[in-house]
Amino acid sequence: MESSLMKMSVTPCSCIAPQDSSITRQIVASIPQPSLPSSISVTNASTSGSELTRSVFSRSLIALLSCFSLQEILVPVHPAMAFSVGISGPKEWLKNQKKKTSDFLIAPIIASRKRLESAVSFAAETASPADIEAAQKLVKSAARDCIKPEDGSLVAFQQKTGVEVCTFRLILKNAASLLDDSDPVKLNASLALDNLISSFTSLNDVLVGLSMNADVNRMAVADAFSETNRALDNFEKGVRECLGIS
Known part of the structure; x- marks a missing residue:
């Protein structure tokens, strides 16, 4: 597993010259690689992905609400200003x-x-x-x-x-x-x-x-x-x- 990760990590990117690839390999090899449990399951990965999605959504929602003032959120809407999609006013x-x-x-x-x-x-x-x-x-x-x-x-x-x-x-x-x-x-x-x-x-x-x-x-x-x-x-x-x- 570690050798596979090392091979993936040393893939040269467009910003590194080909002649410096050997130096790059030495630098990457000297960096401690995190040990991954061999028994990691797809379920755990799926759960982590769901938590990440919820976290991103929560931050996006907070950012959206921050665009409105507290008064705009809390003050009741007059019936004449209610949306015409079936939502009636107070x-x-x-x-x-x-x-x-x-x-x-x-x-x-x-x-x-x-x-x-x-x-x-x-x-x-x-x-x-x-x-x-x-x-x-x-x-x-x-x-x-x-x-x-x-x-x-x-x-x-x-x-x-x-x-x-x-x-x-x-x-x-x-x-x-x-x-x-x-x-x-x-x-x-x-x-x-x-x-x-x-x-x-x-x-x-x-x-x-x-x-x-x-x-x-x-x-x-x-x-x-x-x-x-x-x-x-x-x-x-x-x-x-x-x-x-x-």
Whole structure:
């Protein structure tokens, strides 16, 4: 093996004159040659080649990244500047995530609708004072802390400290967070929210009057329930439009 390597090493190159070949052989022969194990395998050579390739690739990647500033790498890309090869911007990605989790935002609205349906049955013409009280509790629960709370309650304390307690407001805030304040879809949903809160407030007032006076016009009670249901439907529609779902 050593003699073979020596023969390979002393092959004259173009930069050495032919007459100096003997001197070159003497110089090369005097250099200690590394001993190579006779049992070296192709697998080891392949592994070393792979490590070398990875090392070269890593250095090339670092060199490439060094051409960009840290800001260019970390700052999110605006959707309008996103590549047109199927890579969407962060805003589009968030929209898709909101669509996937839309059921969690719509669920409280659906639950409120069911509680309103139960409250209607308690507020029938033959309702007892206990039934009317049960209807009031269901309406307050369906209102999701969006009507004036009772004095001294935890909700009242939270409102005084500036905490947003109205679930419907939080739902709309989440659903429309990616829309501009001037967006017609967001504006319409905000109007639907205001109308919903007003409808719940009026319905609660009617039930309070009914609890104090059983002779209250029951038609007014039915109308208040119908108006609140319509307002809830419109609000759900507005939230869905903000989320971009049907």
